[in-house]
Amino acid sequence: MTLRTLFLGLALLAASAPPAVAQSLDDSIQLPALRANVTVTSDVVRVGDLVDNSGTAAQIAVYRAPDLGTTGSLPVAQVLNVLRAHDVIGVATGNIKDVSVTRLARTVAAKDIQLAVAHALEHRGGLGDAENLALTFDHELQDIYLESTNSGALQPVAARLDPRSGRFDVSFEIANDAGTPTQLRFTGTAIETVLAAVLTRDVERTEVLKASDLIVERRPKAEVGSDAAVRDRAVGMQMRRSMRAGKPLRVADLAKPDLVQRDQAVTLIYQADGLYLTTRGKALDNGTEGDAVSVLNPQSKRTVTGVVSGRGQVTIQIVAPTPVYISDTNAIASNAAAASASLADAGSSSNPQVTPKPE
16 A cells, blocks of 8 residues: 555544544544744755645655755745655645745854854964954955854864964864864964054154044054053154154154253242242253253343243252251351242242241
């Protein structure tokens, strides 16, 4: 007796029997029924994938499966014709109009591949951490779909790098149920990058940088070097040289901003124990905080040297006279004369201000 005859006989018997008997037959015989959604793991679709209760016909291959990780659709009328060709008839379809067939797959995402390659290359041939590596693959990197039986991790088995060119060749294995690991190989170029502050406009020497003048970008380490400037520390600094927009900054390109400019009118401060005197002068040098600069006293026409202590301010510390014994009258006279001379120079301005130094 053929499968076609058996299924046909069962269908006619269930249709002609009284309701109670038909229900009993359905419970005991379980007639074949079409599935609306089918998932397969192999490259073919079998009768048993499409039809519940397909009996001995279950292993008959009737369709080629969709590509790995994709879904296809089959019209019910077409499916029934194919089943009849294999003597499978009397299949209940319900209200199904199309059968959806999905081929299961193991997806290896492109971003996971890139990360795995970076980790396989880190600290090789002078490269740094994986997170700082920029990879260019010989072939566009895309998600890879493997048979669902490939359940193992992406394990590196070989990694080669040319330090001069940055060329890499990395191989991986993925264990599967078949016992023979799946091999994956990737080639390309790797370079190490660093985060750098990059100019958004052309700047001139001595310009002070603002926040809007800088953005942060990853640049090749070979381009920036090992002293890339950090944006937060670059803001407010002064340029040592002119540079064009798009250039990354190095620490050596920056300096503390000048608080005193050459030929600028500055406040000249004389300090001594218990004494604080200010007058006006003309700076003869540029200087940032802590730099020693020369200042011309326009009244006395004498040049003095002080330390930049603020914007437009230069401070001169007057050394207090050295204590001497009363019997050493020559030393007393010498120290007194020196102190008087220093204060005389400071006070030669037209409007000197002398105030006690706060305790």
